[in-house]
Amino acid sequence: MKSMMSDNNAFSRRSFLTGAATLGAVAAATGLAGCAPTTMAETGGDAKAEDDGQAEAAVEHNPVETVECDVVVCGSGTGGMCAAVRAAELGGAVVMLEKKNAVGGTSNFAESMTGVGTKMQKELGVEIDVKEMFDAVFNYHHSAAVGPVLHSFIDNSGATVDWLVDNGCHFLTVMTFFGRFYTCHLSGDASTGTSMLNGEAVIQPMLAHAEELGVDIRLETPMTDLATEGDKVVGVYATNAKGEEILVKARGVILATGGYANNSELFEEFTLRSYDRLRVAGMDGRDGDGIIAARALGASLHHPETLNPSGECVIDSGSWNDNLNQIFSWQQNLRVNEEGERFWNEGNNQEFAAHVNALYTQNASYSIIDADLLNTLATETVFYSMPMYDVNIGSPLAGCMEAIDEGLSQGLIVKADTIEELAEKLELDPAALKATVDRYNAMCENGEDEDYGKAADYLFPVKTAPFYAAATQPIIYATNGGIKVNKNLQVMAGTHTIEGLYAIGNDAGAIYGADYDVQLMPGSCQAWAATGGRMAAEHILG
Numbered sequence: 196m197k198s199m200m201s202d203n204n205a206f207s208r209r210s211f212l213t214g215a216a217t218l219g220a221v222a223a224a225t226g227l228a229g230c231a232p233t234t235m236a237e238t239g240g241d242a243k244a245e246d247d248g249q250a251e252a253a254v255e256h257n258p259v260e261t262v263e264c265d266v267v268v269c270g271s272g273t274g275g276m277c278a279a280v281r282a283a284e285l286g287g288a289v290v291m292l293e294k295k296n297a298v299g300g301t302s303n304f305a306e307s308m309t310g311v312g313t314k315m316q317k318e319l320g321v322e323i324d325v326k327e328m329f330d331a332v333f334n335y336h337h338s339a340a341v342g343p344v345l346h347s348f349i350d351n352s353g354a355t356v357d358w359l360v361d362n363g364c365h366f367l368t369v370m371t372f373f374g375r376f377y378t379c380h381l382s383g384d385a386s387t388g389t390s391m392l393n394g395e396a397v398i399q400p401m402l403a404h405a406e407e408l409g410v411d412i413r414l415e416t417p418m419t420d421l422a423t424e425g426d427k428v429v430g431v432y433a434t435n436a437k438g439e440e441i442l443v444k445a446r447g448v449i450l451a452t453g454g455y456a457n458n459s460e461l462f463e464e465f466t467l468r469s470y471d472r473l474r475v476a477g478m479d480g481r482d483g484d485g486i487i488a489a490r491a492l493g494a495s496l497h498h499p500e501t502l503n504p505s506g507e508c509v510i511d512s513g514s515w516n517d518n519l520n521q522i523f524s525w526q527q528n529l530r531v532n533e534e535g536e537r538f539w540n541e542g543n544n545q546e547f548a549a550h551v552n553a554l555y556t557q558n559a560s561y562s563i564i565d566a567d568l569l570n571t572l573a574t575e576t577v578f579y580s581m582p583m584y585d586v587n588i589g590s591p592l593a594g595c596m597e598a599i600d601e602g603l604s605q606g607l608i609v610k611a612d613t614i615e616e617l618a619e620k621l622e623l624d625p626a627a628l629k630a631t632v633d634r635y636n637a638m639c640e641n642g643e644d645e646d647y648g649k650a651a652d653y654l655f656p657v658k659t660a661p662f663y664a665a666a667t668q669p670i671i672y673a674t675n676g677g678i679k680v681n682k683n684l685q686v687m688a689g690t691h692t693i694e695g696l697y698a699i700g701n702d703a704g705a706i707y708g709a710d711y712d713v714q715l716m717p718g719s720c721q722a723w724a725a726t727g728g729r730m731a732a733e734h735i736l737g
């Protein structure tokens with residue numbers, strides 16, 4: 196089966212810079228050349244680029260327009276939006292550049308935000324022991340988070356949520372994953388009890404505020420390069436909706452372009468994993484532009500391989516949360532690899548990083564279900580809740596059998612009357628799969644998973660025909676690591692900062708040394724973006 200992501204864009208530093216060079220050439224040819232600062236690569240600041248022969252890609256810039264402001268923000272997700280609003284609140288003249296024709300990016304799809312010490316937590320009687328939480332998170336990240344930055348983030352996250360609420364954003368309640376820390380502010384309308392995605396709960400109210408405050412929002416205007424004077428970043432080059440190059444000069448440049456999830460080259464370089472095996476949820480356009488631009492100036496990276504893993508998806512299926520995926524990807528069904536062997540505790544699928552890592556250690560993965568379990572899902576209950584999408588433990592999966600019929604007709608799943616026939620349809624060794632299923636069924640009968648310790652509640656045997664199976668792939672929501680920043684969100688280059696340059700959200704690395712810590716700080720990605728945006732703006736204008 197073909198990977199969903201095989202058509203993803205590759206966007207290397209070379210093509211990034213070459214693209215800008217082409218624009219410069221067009222502008223010059225039409226007589227629109229202007230006087231502009233140079234890039235660091237031109238000033239010889241990028242030793243690495245020279246070493247590997249990329250310095251030849253140095254760009255001559257010829258902007259048709261120069262805009263002067265206090266803060267230029269590149270990207271309009273939660274990070275960029277919060278940075279722009281806070282900078283404007285502080286009286287700064289702000290330009291916010293957005294690559295796409297709408298604001299919000301992948302932040303539109305999020306549904307929560309971590310916060311510690313918020314008014315909502317106080318009202319609900321939630322108390323968090325910050326030291327205990329810091330220790331737990333720091334340990335989870337193998338002590339590879341940057342301590343002062345993680346501390347500063349946790350300490351400021353509550354004020355960020357309160358500030359968002361003061362700006363009209365909507366949070367429903369505070370929840371936890373795995374019962375540890377009640378820090379996850381679920382987005383939604385508290386008056387009606389309805390959940391919301393962050394597009395409605397956070398981005399739209401903040402957009403209204405940005406417009407009121409006079410933020411100059413430029414859609415379809417991607418940042419293409421950083422402008423420098425000496426060692427200082429003094430602005431950015433961008434391509435406007437007409438395809439012309441512009442220069443935005445500013446006291447502070449904030450990179451908030453959302454990481455590199457859609458850039459296969461960077462993904463494979465940073466994670467050493469195959470991009471073909473992967474599916475990426477969320478908005479496209481996260482091509483690593485911020486990371487590439489900062490790296491060209493010699494910026495340090497911090498654990499760029501860390502991801503926001505989500506789970507699993509049927510290969511070639513529609514949305515990651517559609518009914519077919521509710522059946523094959525989100526339940527605790529038997530999983531086998533290309534050898535027809537089990538490889539993990541399928542009941543651990545709430546631990547997103549564990550789920551994705553377990554799949555990624557296999558060359559292929561298959562989810563198998565029998566007629567009995569399917570019938571339970573269709574008529575009684577699911578075993579994994581997604582309230583946002585109306586899927587709740589205690590209720591059957593509406594449209595379950597229709598999804599199976601559709602999956603079969605589209606060739607996304609297979610059906611068989613025996614395990615051997617199922618194996619043949621999956622191109623697995625029939626004897627190996629039969630042995631795995633027999634052993635698994637015996638453990639289900641005994642109520643004890645001796646191999647991987649799956650809870651007895653999820654030990655559903657695979658014994659009643661017809662049997663169904665789907666080939667699956669790991670799925671991520673975003674990349675988490677990136678440009679190394681200090682607690683002011685200033686970009687680091689070795690031991691010093693690059694003056695004038697900030698990175699936030701999925702462009703910025705510091706608080707993650709391992710993948711998304713959903714068990715401890717659910718919603719930390721959105722909170723890191725929002726808190727970073729607020730604090731970077733305050734540092735520039737403070």
Ligand SMILES: Cc1cc2nc3c(=O)[nH]c(=O)nc-3n(C[C@H](O)[C@H](O)[C@H](O)COP(=O)(O)OP(=O)(O)OC[C@H]3O[C@@H](n4cnc5c(N)ncnc54)[C@H](O)[C@@H]3O)c2cc1C
Pocket residue numbers: 269270271272273274275292293294295298299300301302303304305306307308309416417418419451452453454476477478479480481482484485503671672673699700701702717718719720721722724
């Ligand atoms: C389905 C789903 C659910 C999620 N749920 C949660 C959740 O509940 N809690 C949580 O914490 N996280 C969640 N996440 C992850 C979260 O959405 C991301 O971590 C978050 O979007 C990061 O915010 P950001 O501002 O850094 O980037 P983004 O929201 O990705 O925004 C980046 C923006 O920059 C723009 N851009 C890119 N290149 C350029 C350029 N060169 N110039 C100008 N603009 C550019 C992009 O078009 C985009 O609009 C979820 C993700 C998905 C996909």
